[in-house]
Amino acid sequence: MTGGKPRSRWRFLLSPRWLAWHAFAVAACWGMLWLGDWQFHRAESGNALSWAYTFEWPIFVIFGVVFWAKTIVDEWRQQSARQAGSAERATDDRPAIELPAGAHIAALVDDEAADDPELAAYNAYLASLNSRRGR
Amino acid sequence: MRPELLRLVVRGYRTMAYVTGTMLCILVFVCIPVQAWGHNATPADIVGTLHGFLYIVYIVVAFAMTRAVRMRIASPATIIVLLAGTIPVLTFVVERWVTRRYITPVMAGVTPSEQPVLR
Numbered sequence: 001m002t003g004g005k006p007r008s009r010w011r012f013l014l015s016p017r018w019l020a021w022h023a024f025a026v027a028a029c030w031g032m033l034w035l036g037d038w039q040f041h042r043a044e045s046g047n048a049l050s051w052a053y054t055f056e057w058p059i060f061v062i063f064g065v066v067f068w069a070k071t072i073v074d075e076w077r078q079q080s081a082r083q084a085g086s087a088e089r090a091t092d093d094r095p096a097i098e099l100p101a102g103a104h105i106a107a108l109v110d111d112e113a114a115d116d117p118e119l120a121a122y123n124a125y126l127a128s129l130n131s132r133r134g135r
Numbered sequence: 136m137r138p139e140l141l142r143l144v145v146r147g148y149r150t151m152a153y154v155t156g157t158m159l160c161i162l163v164f165v166c167i168p169v170q171a172w173g174h175n176a177t178p179a180d181i182v183g184t185l186h187g188f189l190y191i192v193y194i195v196v197a198f199a200m201t202r203a204v205r206m207r208i209a210s211p212a213t214i215i216v217l218l219a220g221t222i223p224v225l226t227f228v229v230e231r232w233v234t235r236r237y238i239t240p241v242m243a244g245v246t247p248s249e250q251p252v253l254r
Contacts, residue, residue: 021209052184059191067198071209 009079013072025068032061138242141203145238148200149230151193152219156226158186163223193220204237212236 012018036057043050166179194217201213212233219229 049180049184052187056187056191060194063191063194063198067208070202074208 009076009083012075012079021068021071025064029061029064032057032064036061136203141241144196144199144203145242147196151189151196152226152230155186155189155193155220156224156230158182158189159220159223159226162186190220193226200233200238204233204241206237 013022036054039050039053039057043054162179162182166182170176170179197216197220201208201216206213206216215225216229216233219225
């Protein structure tokens, strides 16, 4: 579900914390490029070892840019999920419960209950307990 | 993520953590003393350059691992994992910690045969 104005999802990028992060990313990349340039000049003036670092620093810059972009994409995905979730159940303000990865996933359909009224009744009872816990 | 891919990424991370960590220990505890007191810069130059390139591989593999085990990006844990390759001995410590804290639980979770089936 895609409710709300489209630009609101990107607004987090302008919060003070994110602006500081962008500034840090730009400064770090500029610094690394400067170091690469410095090594290039050293290499040109006869320091053979500097050739290695001339190529190394730009690689770190690329990694830095990828890292920065991934932080944005991750945050955007979380924001989108949060917005979609809050649109679906606006009155639900309980904290999200995170199950460990190994936790079991409850069966959606219990086909044994179809021909067992007692089991079906018990399943209905469990379902009612489960929905009550959320409130 | 497919379990085989996860296992591959984790194996790559472990290999690079140990290779990069060993290289850094050799650089800091052998080559730099030789340069300082033995006045011979050649070992430090060679091992230093080697470590520089190994660290590039390490940072890529380690980043892939942090994504694979769903560590939060830009969290202190991720930053420590990425920077561990530049601080002597830290890769060994961090590798053990990451294994206990993240890799083992995720591995246990994604292996389908190990997932309990409850009815």
